[in-house]
Amino acid sequence: VSTDHGNQWQTSLRADATQLVLLRRALRRWLTERGVEPNLVYDMLVGCGEAVANAIEHAYGPSGGIISIGAERMPDAIGLTVRDFGRWRSPRVAYRGRGILMMQELADSVEISPSNTGTTVELRWRLEGSP
């Protein structure tokens, strides 16, 4: 289920890796329609994908759960928010930490906020030449 209010877009998906490609397709379209250039769209898809993959791998047990994704077009930036409603287990193998490193390299800012009710990851990209 997705909602689109022009500058704000919201969707939710099952915590299942097969959903990643569907999310990328929808998010790519939304970002492109808002004038984000292709290289930056790729960075945003990878950054957001890493946040969602982390939630898929670490937030829920085998029974799964729901992940909520929000996108916002601000006058001078794009914000992407990934929220889960579970509790992250610590990564079991070293390379899984690579996802977080990639988010930090790709986005202008990354905020990861764990709480008792879930974890929120906020990614933000400044847009060059914005008014």
Added chain:
Amino acid sequence: VNDSTHFQFGRVAGHAVARLRGDIDLSNAATIKRSIVESISNHEHKVVVDLEQVEYLDSAGIGMLFDLWRRLTVHEQELILVVPAGSPVLRSLQVSGWPTDIKAVETLQEATEVAP
């Protein structure tokens, strides 16, 4: 999604070449690694993984390439990646802490010409 759309195995100039295409992410990285490993004979000295047609690579896909590299290294087999300049794959590798010990070249021709 059929695996064959992501993976094709063949020989170029006598070397084993795995051509990957499409999106590589958490949903298919493990399957792709298995397909590559099952296609490699013990007699290969060099294995080329061609990433030119890959449109998306996430950290699970990068982890898969590292696993493959470690596994081949144990068997004294060399892994060479084909990663064109300006490709989506190069972007993903760069933000993940590239370069590393894994050999990468820009074209398939270079990969098959590198001395074994």
